[in-house]
Amino acid sequence: MMAGTRSREVILACLIGTSLEWYDFFLYGTAAALVFGRLFFPEADPLTGTLLAFATYGVGFLARPIGGVLFGHFGDRVGRRNVLAVTLLVMGLATFLIGLLPTYATIGVAAPVLLVFLRFVQGLSLGGQWSGAVLLSVEHGHPARRGLYASWPQVGVPAGNLLAAGTLGLVNVVLPDDAFLTWGWRLPFLLSSLLALAGLWIQANIAESPLFTQVSTRSRLPLAEVVRTHPRALVATFCARIGVDVAFYVFTLYVLTYLVDKVGVSRDTGLNAVFIASAAQILLIPFFGALSDRIGRRRVYLAGVIGASVWAFAFFPLLDGGTFPVIMLAVGVALVAHAAMYGPQAAFIAELFSTRLRYSGSSLGYQPAGVAGGALAPIIAIVLLDRFSTTTAISLYLLASLAITALGLAIAPKPVAWTAELAPRRQ
Template sequence: MTNHTDVGIPAPTLARTPIRHVVAASLTGTALETYDLYLYGTASALIFAPLFFPAADPTASLLLSLSSFAVSFVARPVGAIVFGHYGDRIGRRTILMISLVIMGLATFAIGLLPTYSAIGALAPALLVLLRFLQGFGFGGEYSAAVLIIAEHAPPAKRGFYAGINNIGPSIGFVLSTSVFLLCLLVFSPEDFLAWGWRIPFLLSIVLVGVGLYLRLRIEESPVFADTVRAGERRRVPFFALFRHYPRQVLLGTGALISMSALFYFFSVYSLSYGTTVIGHDRGTMLIILMAVIAVSGALIPVFARLSDRFGRRVLSIGGVGLATLWMYPMMWLIDTGSLGGLTVALLVLMIFFSMFYGPMAAFLGELFGTSVRSTGVGIVFNFSAILGAAITPLVLTALVAAAGASWPVPLYLTAIGVLSLCCILALRETKDVDLRMDHTAPPQLS
C-alpha cells in the first residue's frame, strides 16, 4: 500500500471520549438529521402535492410530489463521495458537524418557502433544490456517525454500540411524525395547509443547535488517529476504494437495496397508500406508523448485540429472508382495510427489518480498510438508497395506478429481497475483523 501524508493537517489526538458519550452524540445527530428527511417524506405523501405540484389529475400530482422526495437520494451519493473523501482525509468528527448544519439549514429554509400559488413554478424548483441539499448533507452523515462509534467501541461489543446509532432513524421518524401529527390536530385543515405545515420544518433550526453542542464534545476516532500517525491516508480515497474493494462495494450495495426499499415502503408508500387508496384517516395512519417504528427501534440494539455473538451475516440473512417471505401476506392484510390487519402487517415487516438493520452498522464498516472506510460505507449506503428507497414509493404508486390493484407491490419488493439475499450470501462473516488493519485485499468475500 502506498502511504501519503498531508502538509498542514495535524494528526488527531488519541480520543479519550467515553464510548457512551460518542454513542449519544452520534445517535442524537442522526436522529435529528433523519427528522429532517422523514418530515419531508411525510409532507410529500400528504400535503406537498397540492401546495407545490398542483395538477388536474391527483395521481399525477402525487407522483410529482414523490419525485421531489426522490431527489434527495440522487444527491446522497454525491455527498457520500465528497464527505467520504474528507472523512478519510481529515476525520469523521468534522464531517459529523458539517453534514448536520447543511441538512438543518435546508430543512429550515423549506419552512420559509412560498408555495406554487404565490410564486408559480419557482416554488417547486426551490423545493427540489433544498431537497437536494438535504440529501447532500445526509450523504456524509451515516458513514461518519456509525464509524466514529465502531472505531471507538471495544471489538467484542462493536456490533451493539454501532447498532445503537441505527435507532436514530426510528427516533427521527417518531419525532417528525409526532410534530406533524400535533400540527394536524391543533390547526384546522385550512390553517394547516395555509401555514401550519411550516412549523415542523422551522423547528429544525433548534435541533441543529442541540446536535452541534453534543458533537463538539467528542474527539476523533482513535483508529483514524492511528492511520494519520502511520501516514496511511490515501490521497484520493475514492480511487483506492475501487482499486482494492470493488466487489465489497458491489455486494454491499446490493445487500442494502432491500433494506432501503422496505423502510421507505413502510414510512412513505404505506402512508400514501393507506390514506389515498384504502381510505384510512391520516392521523390514525401516523399513530400506527409511530407505534410500529417505536417497537422496531427498541429491537435494533437487541439484534445488533446478537450479531456480536452469532455474526452479522446470519442475522442479515434471517432478516432479509423472512421479510421477503412476508411480502404477500403483508399486502393481503393491508388490503383487507382493517386497521388491525394493517398494524400486524407493518409490525411483522419492521421486526424482520430490525433483524437486518441492527447488525448492518458494524457489518458495513468491517468490509473496508481504515483509509477508505468512510468513503466505502458512504457510497454503499447511499447508492443502495437510490436503487432501493428513492424510486420505491414512485414506482409502487405508478404500478398500482396502472394495474388497478396492489399485486405489483409484493412482486416488486420480493424481487428486490431476492437480489439482496444473494448479495449477503456472497459475503463472509466480518465480526472478528480488526478495524486497525488497513489491508488492500481483505479475505471477506467468498
Template sequence: MPRLAAASLAGTAIEFYDFFVYGTAAALILGPLFFPTFSPLAGTLAAFGTFGVGFLARPLGSMLFGHIGDRHGRRPVLVASLLLTGAATVAVGCVPTYDTIGAAAPVLLLVLRFLQGLGLGGEWGGAVLLTAEHAPAERRGLWSSFPQIGPAVGFVLANGVVLVLSAVLTEAQFAGWGWRVPFWAAGVLAVLGLWLRSSLPESPRFLEIDDRARVPLAEVVRDHWRLLLLTAGALAAGYAVFYTATTWSLAYATERLGVSRTVMLACIMAAVVVKGALTPLTAMLGDRYGRRPLCLAGSAMAALWMCPMVALLSTGAPLPMFVGLMGALIAFVVMFGVIAAYLPELYEPRVRCTGASVGYNLGGVLGGALTPVVATALAEGSGRVPWGVGVYLTAIALVSLGCFALLPETRPAPVGAGRPVTVGVTKG
C-alpha cells in the same frame, strides 16, 4: 462509550428527522401545494419524485464527506453534514408555494431536497465510524447500533409533530401554514445537535493511520469495486421495505383507502417504535452469532412478508395495518441492526469512511429513491389488494439475499476489552 453513543444517536436522530419530515409532507400535502396543475395521482408521483432526489444526492454526499472523513477525520464530517442538512430543511419550510411564485416553487423544492440528501449522505458514515472505531471489538455491534436507533427516533419525532398538527389544526390551516412548522423546528434541533457534537473526540483508529489515501473514492472504485456493488445491492431491500412501510403506505392508505391521516400516522409510528426498540437486540445477536447470518435472515423474512403486508394494508383497518407494517420493519431491523458494524468492518481503515458511506447510500438509491414512485404506480393499476407492490418488493429482497450470500463474515474473535480490532477484506 455511553457518551459517544448518546451523541451519535442524537445526531442521527436530528439528521433523519430532517430527511423523514420531507417524506411525510410529500405523502400528505406537497403534491397539491407545489404541483396543483397535476391530477391527484400525478401530483403525488411528482412529490415522491422530489423525495427521490434526496436519495440520488446521498451517494454524492458520501463521496464528498467520505473524502473529508478519510483525509481529515470523522469528527468534521459530523459538524458539516448537520449544518448542511439543517439549513436546507429550514429553507424548505420557507419556500413559497406554486400559487405564489409559479414553477420556481417546485424547482426550489428540488434544489433544497438535493442539499438535504447531500448532507445526509455524509452523516451516517461519520456517526457510525466514530462510534464503531471507539468500541471494543466484542461489543462493536451493540455500540454501533445506537446511531442506527437515531433514524427511528427521528421518524417518530417528525411524524409526531405532523400528527399533533393534524389533530389541532383544520385542513385549511395545515395546508396554509401548519405543514411548514416541522421544517422550521429542524433549526432548533440542528443547534442542539451541534452542541452535542462540539466536544466529541476524534476516532483513535483514524489517528493511527499513517498512510491516508490521497483520493479515497478512486481507491475504493479501483480496489473494492466488487465489494461496493455487493453492499449496495445487499442494502437495497432494507431501504425498499422501510420507505414502503413509512412513506408509500401513508399516501396509499389516506388517498386510496380513505384512512384518516391521524390513524395511519399512529400505526406507522407504533411500528417504527417497535423497530427502534429491537435494534440493540439484533445488534447483540450480531455480536454473538455474526453479522452475515442476521442479514441473510432479515432478507429472507422480507421476501416472505411483503405480499402478506400489502394484503393487511389493503384492509384499511388499524390493527391489521399495524401488524403488516410491524412485520415489515422487524424484517428490516434484523437486516439493518448489524449494518453499522458490518459495513465498516468490510472496508480497510484508510478508505473506510468513503467505502462504507458510498455503499450504504448507493443502496438507498437502488432501494429507496424510486420505491414510493413505483409502488404508487403499481397500486394505481391494481384492484383492492396491490399485489404488484408485494411482488416488486419480494424481488428486491431476493436480490439482496443473493448479495448478502456473497459477502464474507466480519465478526472479530473476542479480544481484551477496549482494544478495537481492524477487519478488512481483500481487494477486488
C-alpha cells in the same frame, strides 16, 4: 472533552444527531405524502401531483451518492468528527429554509424549483452523515460489541421517522385542515434549527475516532483507492442495502398514500401505525445488532430478509381490512423484519473496509443503493398498482429487491483486519 471520551457519550451524541438528521429527511417524505402535491403541484391531477411530490422526494436520494463521495473523501482525509458536524449543520439549514418556502400559489413555478434545490442539499448532507455517525460509534467501541455499537446510529432512522410522523401528526390533530395546509405544516420544518446546535455540540465535545487517529498513512485519493482495492466489498454493500431500503419505504412511506387513497381511511390512521411501529424499532434495532455480535451478522441479516419476503404478501391484504388493529399488525410485523436487517447492517458494512478507507468505502457502497432502492420504491409502488391494479405486483417487487440483498450477503468477503484494535473498552 479529551481523547478519552467514553464510548457511551460518543454513541449518545451520534444517536441524537442522527435522529435529528433523519427527522429532517423523513419530515420531507411525510409532507410529500400528505400535502406537497397540493401545495407545490396544484395544477396536476391527484395521482400526478402525488407522483411529482415523491419525485422531488427522490431528488434527495440522487444527491446522497454525491454527498457520500464528497464527505467520504474528507472523512478519510481529515477525520470523522468534523465532517459529521458539517453534515448536521447543512441539513438543519436546508430543512429550516423549506419551512419558510412560499408555495406555488405565491410564487408560481419557482416554488417547486426551490423545493427541489433544498431537497438536493438535504441529500448531500445525509450522504455524508451516515458513515460519520456509524464510524464514530463503532471505532470508539469495543471490538466484540461492534454490532451493538454500530446499531445505535441506525436507531436514528426510526427515531427520526417517529419524530417526523409524531410532529406532523400532532400539528394535524391540533389544527383544522385549512390551517394545517396553509401554515401548520411549516412548524415541524422550522424546528430543524435544533439540528445545527447538535452539530456544533458534537464538534466541540466529542473526540476523534481513536482508530482513525492511529492510521499512519492516509490515502490522498481514498475514493480511487477503495474502488481498486475493495471492489467486491462495494458490490456486496450495494446489494445488501437494496431490499432493506425498498422494504422500509414501502412499509413506512408508501403505506400512507395507499391507506388514504386506496383503503379510504384517515391519514391519522396511517401516521399512528407508523408512529407506534417506529417506537418499537428503537428497541429492536439495537437488540438485533447485539444478537449479531453473538451469532453473526449474516445470520441475523438473512433472517430479516426471509421474514420481510414472506410478510410482503400478507402486508397489503391486511391493510385492506381497514381497521386500526389489523393495520397496526401489518406495519408492526413488517418493521420487526426490517429491524432484523437494519440492526446488523452498519457493522456488517463497516467491517468490509480497512480503517484508512472506511468512510469512502462505506459511503460509496451504501449511498448509491439508496437511489436504486429507497428513492424509487414509493414511485414504483404507485406505478405498479396503477398499471396492474393488484398489490401482488408490489409484493413481487419487494421479493425481487430482497433477493438482491440476499445475494449481497452471499458474495460479501470476510471482514478485513482493522489497522488497530485499541478502541477504549466500555466503562
